[in-house]
Amino acid sequence: MSKTAKIIVGLIVIILIIWGISAATKKGGAPTSSEPIKIGFIGPLTGNAANVGQNAKAAIEIALSEVNADGGINGRPLEIIYEDGKCTSKDAAAAAQKLINVDKVPVVFGGACSGETSAFTGLAEQSKTVVLSYCSSAAAITNAGDYIFRNYPSDNFQGVFAADYIKNKLNKSKVAILYIQTDWGIGLNETFSKKFVELGGTVVASEGFQETNKDFRSQLSKIKVANPDVIYFLGYAGQTVPALKQLADLKYKVSMFGGDAWDDQQIITDAGSAAEGIYFTVPSSSPSEIFKTAMKTKVGTDEIAVCTPTAYDGVHILAQVLKNAGVEPTAIKDELYKTVYAGGVSSKEISFDSNGDPKTADYTVKIVKNGKIEVVQ
Known part of the structure; x- marks a missing residue:
């Protein structure tokens, strides 16, 4: 085979390789891989x-x-x-x-x-x-x-739903709110409060707390004076368990309503009888x-x-x-x-x-x- 013929054959092989890669790319978006x-x-x-x-x-x-x-x-x-x-x-x-x-x-x-x-x-x-x-x-x-x-x-959905349920299903007109100062707690508090007032309810107290807070006795004592029909508590297990126990220690009997974070067996296990009767909302499934x-x-x-x-x-x-x-x-x-x-x-x-x-x-x-x-x- 002449030198010229070898060059031509080489070029044909290169073209065929390029065409094959192009075709694979068009079919699969990239050369196939078995990598995870x-x-x-x-x-x-x-x-x-x-x-x-x-x-x-x-x-x-x-x-x-x-x-x-x-x-x-x-x-x-x-x-x-x-x-x-x-x-x-x-x-x-x-x-x-x-x-x-x-x-x-x-x-x-x-x-x-x-x-x-x-x-x-x-x-x-x-x-x-x-x-x-x-x-x-x-x-x-x-x-x-x-x-x-x-x-x-x-929570634009959850806050509205909870406000309507407490006001119109439970027939509670006065609510106190304890909420964790995170994006979840702050946002849900705002959405709930706005809707509850629109429905004719009254927010008699609203208190925020830090994620690290474990002592709610002072806030619960102040809320007791405000005499709400229900406390809307927005916290995770780490805050909810001590709050429920301290509520029981204060012998303060009031309806407790929480957000979706309460759908956690750890709260019921750790709070024991103090969790009896609490309500909360969760997305339906x-x-x-x-x-x-x-x-x-x-x-x-x-x-x-x-x-x-x-x-x-x-x-x-x-x-x-x-x-x-x-x-x-x-x-x-x-x-x-x-x-x-x-x-x-x-x-x-x-x-x-x-x-x-x-x-x-x-x-x-x-x-x-x-x-x-x-x-x-």
């Missing part, structure tokens, strides 16, 4: 809301197993890097820094507590990292950015028997805590999106806005509005009776 797709998780695995975080993690692991047993993401296994946000802004921010800047994940699944999520939405938006929170409800997250989503409803059985096998109890159904559904939502969009964050973000997820355990159908929030929300009221959490019929 890794996303990040932030939630309270220790700290004040650890029971909620661990229960959600169990559901996430169940969903992850299902996704990978079904072929993963177009043949690639899905992996989750777990980071402990401890329900604090400081720890969540550090966790997000690692996931985004070191692990280079395209998606952060979390946080759970609103303060966790709010601590890193700025970094996520700046770096164009998609965030899907399975549990954060603070109203302020609605405007956190174009890459920020949640499949858990905003309808876990299947298959899901209930899987959770009981995983955690050893019947408990399905607040945010556990949305944590499970969130994994399946992300798997659906990743299959359609690939791993490029902007493509993931655009696909989420178009997503309609049906057949989950937290809601019959989940889709997102222009702010990345769920379009609809329904709530259920629960009560503690004989040491057990029951749905109010």
Whole structure:
């Protein structure tokens, strides 16, 4: 073969290689890979809301197993890097820094507590990292950015629902509010107070407290003088348990109503009889028997805590999106806005509005009776 012929053959081979790569790229968006797709998780695995975080993690692991047993993401296994946000802004921010800047994940699944999520939405938006929170409800997250989503409803829904229920179902006209000074507590307090007054009710006292507060006797004594029909208490297990016990110590009998953070077995276990008769709101869900059985096998109890159904559904939502969009964050973000997820355990159908929030929300009221959490019929 002449030198010229060898050059021509070489050029043909190069052209064929380039054409093959181009064809593969057009079909799959990138050359095929069997490498795992890794996303990040932030939630309270220790700290004040650890029971909620661990229960959600169990559901996430169940969903992850299902996704990978079904072929993963177009043949690639899905992996989750777990980071402990401890329900604090400081720890969540550090966790997000690692996931985004070191692990280079395209998606952060979390946080759970609103303060966790709010601590890193700025970094996520700046770096164009998609965030899907399975549990954060603070109203302020609605405007956190174009890459920020949640499949858990905003407190703009919860505050209005709670105000209406207390005023019109329980027929309570005077309320005192004790609220944790985080994005969740502050936002829910504002939404609830506004609606309750609009309905003709009166807020006779409103007191904020720090996350580290364990002594509520002074605030409860002042509230007792104000003589409310009900106390609306917005706190996590770490604050709720001592508050309920101190209320009992003061022999102050008043109706207690809480937010979704009270759907936590740790509160009932640790507060004991002091938790008897408390009411609280949670997003409605309808876990299947298959899901209930899987959770009981995983955690050893019947408990399905607040945010556990949305944590499970969130994994399946992300798997659906990743299959359609690939791993490029902007493509993931655009696909989420178009997503309609049906057949989950937290809601019959989940889709997102222009702010990345769920379009609809329904709530259920629960009560503690004989040491057990029951749905109010």
